[in-house]
Amino acid sequence: MVLVSRGLVVLAAFNAFLEFHVFLQAYGSERENAGLSFAKTFGGAGADLIAASFKLSAVLGEQATEKTRLYKFATRPLFDVKNWPMVGSRLRALQANTLVRTVGLASFVAGTVGVGLSFWEMRISLSNKDFDAATGHAIAMAGGLVFLASPLLATTLAIPGWGWAILGMAFIVGGGLYAGASKDDSFEQLLKRGPWGTHPEDMPTNRDDHAYYSQLLSLLSPIQVNVQKYADVDPDPALSHPNYAPNPQDYVITVTFPLISRMQLYRGPMCRGDLPARSFNLVVQELAYQSSNTNLVAPGSVAPVSTTQLVKSTPLTKVTARQSIPHESAVRFLVKREFDDSEYRSLFYQESVTTKVRVGIQAILDTELGPVIFPTPIYENYTVFDVSQHSSPPSKEMVIFDPYSQPDSPYWYFTEVSA
Structure with missing residues (x-):
């Protein structure tokens, strides 16, 4: 699990680097898109990186004899979802923990923000008839949904929950790269x-x-x-x-x-x-x-x-x-x-x-x-x-x-x- 959690952090950090690079380009040449790029960099990719860091600190803290403050904050219990419709029953069927902690809430917020921003960018690309970029944003949105629902997808297709989380993060990074590479320039538009x-x-x-x-x-x-x-x-x-x-x-x-x-x-x-x-x-x-x-x-x-x-x-x-x-x-x-x-x-x-x-x-x-x-x-x-x-x-x-x-x-x- 330590290797998996570190892999998630690496993917999230790489995604944050890509989004920050896009933000700098938009701020320098396309000021009208700078606001959306800022939201994706510090809201979407930043939230993913924070959630992955919380997950890594929780995994490392379980193996350490002395618990750090970050571990205590990441594993702090917040509320229970065992009585929630669909979500609670699915988690009980998987015999998973229904107690939501800070790390779980951070992952949920990161996934929600990422899905919302990818959907908005897909809508803009479709309105501009830029279907290649829209496909990339759709892949990133699907990856965000998979990352968001990874606890509920555990054992589906014989893939554990952490496997779905890595797959979702890979889709987010790959979709963003494809959208950026295939986006129409001014001449094509x-x-x-x-x-x-x-x-x-x-x-x-x-x-x-x-x-x-x-x-x-x-x-x-x-x-x-x-x-x-x-x-x-x-x-x-x-x-x-x-x-x-x-x-x-x-x-x-x-x-x-x-x-x-x-x-x-x-x-x-x-x-x-x-x-x-x-x-x-x-x-x-x-x-x-x-x-x-x-x-x-x-x-x-x-x-x-x-x-x-x-x-x-x-x-x-x-x-x-x-x-x-x-x-x-x-x-x-x-x-x-x-x-x-x-x-x-x-x-x-x-x-x-x-x-x-x-x-x-x-x-x-x-x-x-x-x-x-x-x-x-x-x-x-x-x-x-x-x-x-x-x-x-x-x-x-x-x-x-x-x-x-x-x-x-x-x-x-x-x-x-x-x-």
């Missing part, structure tokens, strides 16, 4: 709901070819931004300015995306009220982040304190001069450096200031369907372009819990890079 997709009636913009085409262009042309110091770049007169001699620490920023050399920028009348004033907009902003940490553990904490915050920034500036590199599908430009990196170290305290460059891009492409704003919000995030709201880039704001997060900016691409 858009294609399924396009004019030639399997569910064109579910596309919010299926009657607007212009909106659908602009989203496809955004997905087919990923943007990459790289930054180098001027001293690390081969000398090029095109990067020089007649009124400014570049400093070796200045930034040379290269923006690459296929549409630069494959499509034409819009050259029509710019006085239209439904388009930005310029066909190609590049904006930059230098940021300075301060990171501090101490080797001392504060009272009530389990780890040293570490913080990162935005301490200063330059105004968001439009780039007026750039160098085209057609053979690389890129443009590059020079940015004067205003802030310097610094570092301070002492015996118990460390502090550093690191700089990043925030780059924003917006373009108007000339297509057979007319001018298209690039990039366009994708699928569920799609919104009709509004000059009053989407033509001006948002400045970086200080956020305490996630200093590197970007403000909501439809029809703009923003990223932060460092040399």
Whole structure:
């Protein structure tokens, strides 16, 4: 039983690790799914890990001469279910203990939470017509039900109760892995709901070819931004300015995306009220982040304190001069450096200031369907372009819990890079 209980803890810990990884991804890129991922990580997988730990402590405590506090808490009797319909009679038929202890209640709560969350995710996947991911969530839900009912399934198919518990936990982990691996990405979601997709009636913009085409262009042309110091770049007169001699620490920023050399920028009348004033907009902003940490553990904490915050920034500036590199599908430009990196170290305290460059891009492409704003919000995030709201880039704001997060900016691409 000790080996079985340890196996349950290992499976539960592995499941918690997977869910935490999914939560970090959702928090960084899919904020609308971060709440559900948080609930699955700390509510579902966390509850499973706690229940498995209680079970292991109860098994180890039975073999130990001195009982620990955790063992006493895990085996504390709570109530009796021998008179409960179906449950009590089944346990009596199995000659099992009908007294519910803390470890049993924890397992029941963990199973209930896991089943509820898996059912909710399955419902979301079905509503999105993502049947592969829905199958994975259904497997995880079935595993949660098996884990929940493992005491009642003892001796069924000649499998003991602990065998059903391990089988259920394996289904939970395997279903979650399959759902994560087979989940539709943004490109698949858009294609399924396009004019030639399997569910064109579910596309919010299926009657607007212009909106659908602009989203496809955004997905087919990923943007990459790289930054180098001027001293690390081969000398090029095109990067020089007649009124400014570049400093070796200045930034040379290269923006690459296929549409630069494959499509034409819009050259029509710019006085239209439904388009930005310029066909190609590049904006930059230098940021300075301060990171501090101490080797001392504060009272009530389990780890040293570490913080990162935005301490200063330059105004968001439009780039007026750039160098085209057609053979690389890129443009590059020079940015004067205003802030310097610094570092301070002492015996118990460390502090550093690191700089990043925030780059924003917006373009108007000339297509057979007319001018298209690039990039366009994708699928569920799609919104009709509004000059009053989407033509001006948002400045970086200080956020305490996630200093590197970007403000909501439809029809703009923003990223932060460092040399």
